Amino acid sequence: MSHYHPADLVARVAALLPEGPLTARDLAPLDQFHVGGLKATEALAARLELRPGLKVLDVGCGVGGPSRWLAELGCRVTGLDLSAPYVALARHLAARTGHDVAYVEGDARDLPFDAAAFDVVWTQHTAMNIADRDRLYGGFARVLGPGGRLALHDVCAGEGAVHFPVPWASHPAHSHLLSPQALRDCLERAGFRLLHWRDDTADALAFLERAPQTPPPLSLALLLGQGFPAMLANLRRTLAEGRAFMIEAICEKR
Structure with a gap:
């Protein structure tokens, strides 16, 4: 959808970047495309107790902020996103920071990877756009090896309608939130055992x-356009009124 396909993105971002080497932290205001920013990424990574050499798939990687952070921890990271402009910018930024991350354009519902190819699947603020969660989480289980872990940081449905537009959807037709219990049930059906669950609202x-x-200038507004402040205000109101919750979870493949 056009919400995630901004025009001339690489050129516009490149024009704002300083010369010389960049770090993952330098880019955090732009590339940590989720509520909580880099702090939320660091916290989730710490709870996973990642070790160097683990093969990690970042599903819905956006422009690559979390995937580059995970690579900095020594993981072997692949990032997948449906948006061609985001993937192009992720590759450009990885070249600027010197991180070795493979970025793939693809659909989270039909992962183009072999079975048991990864040790960890990581996803932040991606599933809200996907209606068929059984297919999504079933795909995650397929590409994980035995005992592999799923780390997710997503928005769940509360009581009442979301105030649109929000950062993940301009219209209700593109938003597919599950209640916390429905999310737990879906993960169970996909073959996951819950290890950690936290309401991060x-x-x-x-x-x-x-x-x-x-x-x-260098912020998520570059990705979401002039409506970004209104999207943030609506999200803040939605969470404050209990219409949605922010959830962090870690699961293990059974």
């Missing part, structure tokens, strides 16, 4: 309250 609201009214 309070931290998400605190993060959104700290967000500047006017985004800096």
Whole structure:
């Protein structure tokens, strides 16, 4: 959908980047495409207790912020996203930071990888756009080896309708939230055992309250356009009114 296909993205971002080497932390305001930013990525990675050499698949990698952070921890990372502009920018930014990450354009519902190809599947703020969660999580289980882990950080449905537009969808037709219990049930059906579950809504609201009214030049506004401040305001209102929850979870393939 056009929501995730901004025009001339690499050129517009490249024009704003400073010369010389860049780090994953330098790019965090732009490439950590989820509530909580780099802090949320660091926290989820710490709970996974990742070790160098693990093969990690970042599904819905966006422009590659978390995948580059995971590579910095020594993981062998592949990032997949449906958006060609995002994949192109992810590759450009990895070249600038010197991270060895393979970026693939593809559909999370039909993962183009062999069975048991990965030790970890990682996904942040991706599933909200996907209606067929059984197919999504079943695919995650397929590409994980025995005992492989799934780390997810996503939005769940609360009571009442979401206030649109929000960062993941301009219209209700593109938003497919599950209740927390429905998400747990779906993960169970896919063959996962829950290891960790945390309601991250309070931290998400605190993060959104700290967000500047006017985004800096190098920010998620480059990806989502002039409507980005309104999207953040709607998300903050949606979470504050209990219409959605922010969930962090880690599961193990049975």
